[in-house]
Amino acid sequence: MDGNATITRRQFIVTAATAAGGLAIGLATGPSAFAATAGAQPWSSEDGHNPHDLDAFIAIEPDDSVLIRYVRSEMGQGSMTALPMIVTEELQCDWSKVRVEYASANRSVRENKVYGDMSSYGSHSVKLSREKMQQVGASARERLIAAAAARWGVQPQDCTAANSIVAHTATGRTFRYGELAGDAAKITLAKEPAIKTPDQYTFIGKPMPRIDVPPKTNGSAKFAIDTQLPDMVFAAINACPVPGGQLKSVDDSPLAAMPGVLQVVRLPDAVAVVATGSFWRAKQALAKLHPEWDVGDAGTTGSAQFSREYHAALDGPAEVARNNGNVDEAFPKAAKTLEAVYETPYLAHAAMEPMNATVHFQPDRLDIWIGTQAADQTIENAARVSGLNAEQIYIHNCFIGGAFGRKSQNDEMAQAIAIAKAVQRPVKLIWTREEDMRRDRFRPQAVTRFKAGLDANGMPVAWSMRSVIGSIFASLGMHRPGLKGPEPMAVAGLANNAYNVPNMRVDAVLKNTHLPVMFWRAPGENQNIFALESFVDEIAAVSGQDPYQFRRKLLEGKLDWLKVLDTVAEKSDWGKPLPKGKGRGIAICDNMGSLCAHVAEITVSTEGELKVDRVTVAVDPHYVVNPLTIAEQMEGGTIFGLSAALYGKITVKNGVPEQGNFDTYRMVRFAQAPKIDVYIVPSGGPAWGGAGEASTPPIMAAVANAIFAVTGKRIRSLPIMDHDLSAGSA
Amino acid sequence: MVTITVNGTQHQLDIEPDTPLLWALRDVVGLTGTKYGCGIAQCGACTVHINGQPMRSCSVPIANVDGASITTIEGLSPDGKHPVQQAWIAEDVPQCGYCQSGQIMAVAAFLKDRPSPTDADIDANITNICRCGTYERMRRAIHRAADLMKA
Numbered sequence: 001m002d003g004n005a006t007i008t009r010r011q012f013i014v015t016a017a018t019a020a021g022g023l024a025i026g027l028a029t030g031p032s033a034f035a036a037t038a039g040a041q042p043w044s045s046e047d048g049h050n051p052h053d054l055d056a057f058i059a060i061e062p063d064d065s066v067l068i069r070y071v072r073s074e075m076g077q078g079s080m081t082a083l084p085m086i087v088t089e090e091l092q093c094d095w096s097k098v099r100v101e102y103a104s105a106n107r108s109v110r111e112n113k114v115y116g117d118m119s120s121y122g123s124h125s126v127k128l129s130r131e132k133m134q135q136v137g138a139s140a141r142e143r144l145i146a147a148a149a150a151r152w153g154v155q156p157q158d159c160t161a162a163n164s165i166v167a168h169t170a171t172g173r174t175f176r177y178g179e180l181a182g183d184a185a186k187i188t189l190a191k192e193p194a195i196k197t198p199d200q201y202t203f204i205g206k207p208m209p210r211i212d213v214p215p216k217t218n219g220s221a222k223f224a225i226d227t228q229l230p231d232m233v234f235a236a237i238n239a240c241p242v243p244g245g246q247l248k249s250v251d252d253s254p255l256a257a258m259p260g261v262l263q264v265v266r267l268p269d270a271v272a273v274v275a276t277g278s279f280w281r282a283k284q285a286l287a288k289l290h291p292e293w294d295v296g297d298a299g300t301t302g303s304a305q306f307s308r309e310y311h312a313a314l315d316g317p318a319e320v321a322r323n324n325g326n327v328d329e330a331f332p333k334a335a336k337t338l339e340a341v342y343e344t345p346y347l348a349h350a351a352m353e354p355m356n357a358t359v360h361f362q363p364d365r366l367d368i369w370i371g372t373q374a375a376d377q378t379i380e381n382a383a384r385v386s387g388l389n390a391e392q393i394y395i396h397n398c399f400i401g402g403a404f405g406r407k408s409q410n411d412e413m414a415q416a417i418a419i420a421k422a423v424q425r426p427v428k429l430i431w432t433r434e435e436d437m438r439r440d441r442f443r444p445q446a447v448t449r450f451k452a453g454l455d456a457n458g459m460p461v462a463w464s465m466r467s468v469i470g471s472i473f474a475s476l477g478m479h480r481p482g483l484k485g486p487e488p489m490a491v492a493g494l495a496n497n498a499y500n501v502p503n504m505r506v507d508a509v510l511k512n513t514h515l516p517v518m519f520w521r522a523p524g525e526n527q528n529i530f531a532l533e534s535f536v537d538e539i540a541a542v543s544g545q546d547p548y549q550f551r552r553k554l555l556e557g558k559l560d561w562l563k564v565l566d567t568v569a570e571k572s573d574w575g576k577p578l579p580k581g582k583g584r585g586i587a588i589c590d591n592m593g594s595l596c597a598h599v600a601e602i603t604v605s606t607e608g609e610l611k612v613d614r615v616t617v618a619v620d621p622h623y624v625v626n627p628l629t630i631a632e633q634m635e636g637g638t639i640f641g642l643s644a645a646l647y648g649k650i651t652v653k654n655g656v657p658e659q660g661n662f663d664t665y666r667m668v669r670f671a672q673a674p675k676i677d678v679y680i681v682p683s684g685g686p687a688w689g690g691a692g693e694a695s696t697p698p699i700m701a702a703v704a705n706a707i708f709a710v711t712g713k714r715i716r717s718l719p720i721m722d723h724d725l726s727a728g729s730a
Numbered sequence: 731m732v733t734i735t736v737n738g739t740q741h742q743l744d745i746e747p748d749t750p751l752l753w754a755l756r757d758v759v760g761l762t763g764t765k766y767g768c769g770i771a772q773c774g775a776c777t778v779h780i781n782g783q784p785m786r787s788c789s790v791p792i793a794n795v796d797g798a799s800i801t802t803i804e805g806l807s808p809d810g811k812h813p814v815q816q817a818w819i820a821e822d823v824p825q826c827g828y829c830q831s832g833q834i835m836a837v838a839a840f841l842k843d844r845p846s847p848t849d850a851d852i853d854a855n856i857t858n859i860c861r862c863g864t865y866e867r868m869r870r871a872i873h874r875a876a877d878l879m880k881a
Contacts, residue, residue: 076825076862209822216827217818218810219763219803223828226762234757259746278757279766280749352767352775352828352861401765401828402861433768628822632867636825639863662772662859671853673865 036084036098038212040220042074043396048104052181054143056107056114057136058087060181064164066093069103071129072120073373074212075351075400075407076636077692078629079125081210083133085625086126089203090137090195093177094164100211102397105375109390119374121408121519123592123690126625130688134195140184142193147183148175198623198684207628212399224398227358227369227428233262235419235429236282239270239439242295242655244514247271250291261285265422267415274423279430298514298655306513306652307343310447313468314341318507321491325503327453330462334453338542342450342531343717345649346657347443347520348665353401354436357416360426361386366393366417371400373408385414386421404640405519409441409476434660442650442657443520444470444512448494448531453503458543459553462503465494467528470517471510486510492524493697494532496590498561499554514655521640522693525591526700530645530718533587533701537708547705548574548586560683564588564595564618567679572599572616581605582613585705587698594689595620598638600674600702604710608726612642612674612703620681621689627680630691634678637695643668645700647719666721732796736761737805747793751785752776754792755802763803763831767859774858777832778802784839803831806838814838817875818868825862833858837872846876 050059050067059067068087074080084100108115117128141161148166149156152173159168164177198204215221240246250271252264260281265272271291275281331337358369366386372378375397383390400407416429431439446469453462473480473487480487486508488495495506520526540550548569555561565588569575574584581603588597601614617634624630647666651658659665704715711725732743734754741759750769755761755778764787767775771789778787779801806812814837824830833856840847840855847855852872860868 076827078825209819210824212827213819213822213824214810216824216830217815217834218806219761219831221827222762223765225766226756228760228762277745278749278753280753280757281746284746284748350861352765352773352826352859354766399827402826404861430766433770632822632825632864635866636863639865640861643863661770662768663770667859667861668863668865669859670856670865670869673863673869676866 035209036095036100036211038080038100038215040215041222042102042399044069044101044104048107054140054181054185055136056103056111058091058140060177062178064094064097064176064178066091066098066164066177068098068100070100071103071115071118072125073102073375073397073400075120075371075373075403077120077125077633078210078626079120080212081208081629082126082625083129084211085204085208086130086133087137089201090134091141092161092163095203097164102375105379105395105397106391106393108376109379115376118376119408121373121405123594123692123694127593127688127690131195135192138193138195139189142189143184143187144177144180146187146189147180150183151175204625205627208626210629221399223353223401224358224369224371225353225356225401225430229358229360229426232358232426232428233274233276233423234279234282235265235272235274235416235427236279236286237270237272237415237429237431238286238291238435240293240295241438242293242298242514243439243516244298245269245293245295248292248294250289252289254288255285258285263423264289265419267418270415272415272419272429274419274427279428283432295655301513301655302653303651306445310445310468310511311341313509313511314447314449314466316509318466318509319486320505320507321485321495322504322506327462327464327503327505330503331451331453334462335456336454336542337451338454338539339449339451340535340538340716342448342534344446344527344530345651345718346445346515347644347648348437348440348650348659349404349406349520350437350665350667351402351404351406354433355412355431356429357410357413358426358428359416359420361417361420364392367396368393368413369396369398370410370413371398371403371407372410373400373403378410378413381410382413382417385417404521405523406440409518433662437660437665438657441475441516441518443526444472444517446527448528450531450535452539454539454543458545460501460539463501464505465532466507466509467491467494468509468511470512472517472519472523474510474512475517489519489524491528493528493589493591497532498558498590500556501554515652515657521637522591522696525589525697526641526644529587529589529697530700530704533589533698534704534715537585537701537705538714541708551586551588560620561588561595563681563683564597564620567681568597568599568616568618571618571677571679572601574599581710583706583709585702585707585709587701587705589694589697591694591697592690593622593687594691594694596694596698598695598698598702600699600706602703602706602710604707604725606727608724608729610707610720610725612672614675615699616677616679617695618679618681619691619694620683621691621694622682622685623688624680624682630680631678633691634695635676637693638676638699639668639673641696641699642672642703645703645718645720646672647721649719732792734795734797735799737800737802743792745792747791749792751778751787751790751792751795751800755787755800761802761804765828765831767829772859773829774836775829775832777835777858779835779839782839784836803835806835812838813878814841814875816878817871820874821867821871823864823867823871825864829858829860833860833868837875841872841876841879845879847872
């Protein structure tokens, strides 16, 4: 193949693909019958193979249906639709003939980690898989073309592929993909084809309905909790109510007469009851037990004490994350200084599907039905816990009923394996809502102090930021050798703030209590941005400047930030007068490579009742695979952040997390859900952003800043429900 | 022994009378579309219709529904094409999807009582929790479903 021929063929492919793209526009608004599909059961067959495999990622059946294996997890974020869209862009297959299933972690173990990183967190599913998915699609397309060309005895460069058909340009002869797949599977390309650059995309970028929606509207979508196996029994569990505590003893005589109760299983830090028939039986039996725990010193601790200790730690030694200029020299020269301390509580993830796992343990084989954010890590963990080899373990990853970071640590799986070994039967372990909430690995609590030195015009010339916050790495026992400064989550949003201030220092004090902490949607940013963007508003207020215009000045020259900020201001009618009792607040952040800004428009009654009426979101993810799912993530992430801002707190008494269910750990419902408008303003550039988390942080500050605009009250701690917003209150 | 009719099929259940309908449906009848979310009638993930009325099945003892006719998400329509289900698909509502069986069941019952709901009606009557925060799209889907039901 000479260079000219390559160019000619590429031009033709682009032309042909435009026709497919035109079709796709129709599909995007059309009925789901024309869309790709996911089965009710997302996990792959037994060992992740299909007789019609082209390779580990794609199988094409004789009827032209295309099976694409999705290497990550679907927990609501939509990348189970996005990644197959990326494959389709290059494969030039008919989207309506695409079926998607999870790639098998077992196959990956057996085949030299063919699926690589299978994790879904850090908003990175598209970011990390995009190139690979394009390559997989392009390679399959070229092999199909090569198979057709060989049958016709023509040159591959004289053939084109579009809409699941390979055509010989000169003669008009065609083969369907399904007729070629068997031959294509045997072809190895001498050289992998080049992949498209974003300007060549014709399918990526179109709003496509999520492939997993239909099974999620009729009850058929399989979540881990829905697993049913022959001879399966049910387990309920209570871990020590004080995290870190151990089981001393438990008297199981109260269960003697209970029907269906099989066994009490004692674990080092938990007690479980196994019953036949229903989970309810196991749960009821467990409630009759009164285990004795060794809770240690943690059993006397509480939230007020933690708060005092975290405030005191503000003056302790800190690890520096960023240091520009010299703040210590600049502060004395400032015309005015301003200081404020912010506080954010522990939070639970509270995914709607509580932690659960179903385990079938046999001497030489282990099957696990679970919702995990990282099946490749889960299979290794299962091997460690069970004593089997990873090759003997089958992770049947299910649709995940919400995760938000929690389901990257499968505590329930280790328990379920231990219980299955004890009872020698397939067992389904479910954490009650209370267990799920109180035995969470929580969003850390934090205390954050800001000090700003302003010049005569009210602009900051010196700015220090210090966070006292729980270390997630320490809590997980993770070591990051070579990590300079504090762990990234501790200063996320602070260290990477874009404000042009000549002297700036960001540091952190890592401080943990006995409560385990972990990643919670937009780790670090979800609390640091509340604090930072509220404090920016404080500076603007002291300087007598409009909060939007003040941020514009501080972001001078940062064109991508300004675009997002200007978009959200314009679309939200920023500056337009509102009736008394209403106001707007603005905030912006950089999260997982995407910029996101909110304007919240609120009403506060004289009695102090707050209603968030309308939220405008602008986001720059750099590139867009599926604008529909990005908009959905912006909407959902906003509500997630709003629940935290309005109601979210886990408090501790005698070492025990107090809130255990949705009556005390409140959520936004319809009555509190604002109208949300999303504007996507992709700026391109070398890096791709993520969409799953960006809209959670800024909404909290946007609402708090709006409260200041209406009432003059500055919210320096969350949740907002703990503040009296009524007129006349302090 | 309790007798219930679930989606048109009669079941005789020999279980403890305090067993919540939710667990009877999931673990005994074997219909898992109805979900456990909180166990205290807070979240609505377990919503089913009992003799046509929307109820949170996690808090209804099986003894209280002896002889009753139950409709679950699996029985809402024979083909998944109930107007609410159609509207949910058209508006691309579900994200994780776990709460959506309950949402759809709650809305299907609500629209029978209020065929032309206002946003305020929705706020006051649909109190199920969606942790993914799909309220914006659910609201649109409810209005769309109302239109479909009139068409």
